[in-house]
Amino acid sequence: xxxxxxxxxxxxxxxxxxxxxxxxxxxxxxxxxxxxxxxxxxxxxxxxxxxxxxxxxxxxxxxxxxxxxxxxxxxxxxxxxxxxxxxxxxxxxxxxxxxxxxxxxxxxxxxxxxxxxxxxxx
Numbered sequence: 001x002x003x004x005x006x007x008x009x010x011x012x013x014x015x016x017x018x019x020x021x022x023x024x025x026x027x028x029x030x031x032x033x034x035x036x037x038x039x040x041x042x043x044x045x046x047x048x049x050x051x052x053x054x055x056x057x058x059x060x061x062x063x064x065x066x067x068x069x070x071x072x073x074x075x076x077x078x079x080x081x082x083x084x085x086x087x088x089x090x091x092x093x094x095x096x097x098x099x100x101x102x103x104x105x106x107x108x109x110x111x112x113x114x115x116x117x118x119x120x121x122x
Contacts, residue, residue, distance in 0.1 A: 008042035040091035078110030093120030
């Protein structure tokens, strides 16, 4: 993961639709997974701008989002960490937040780390 980025820009709608179709059909490449992850993280930052929660999707990206206390150094006050397939499933509505947390697919700690009210993004 190349550091925390809040500058992820969502893909054009048609491009994301093509990436999502490949993901849904089991034909996705690593590049498709990276593009979908970054696209959806970009949407999250747009929906919930801020710096109080760090969402980590290794190895692709991490973003800070959700209004609240600003995080500048060390471990942020709230962290959400998950793999790319779980992030994509949550952000597209294929998986519910509570199920992902209860099955250990999401590790969330700290105040404001419950993203259920923000998901799905598409």
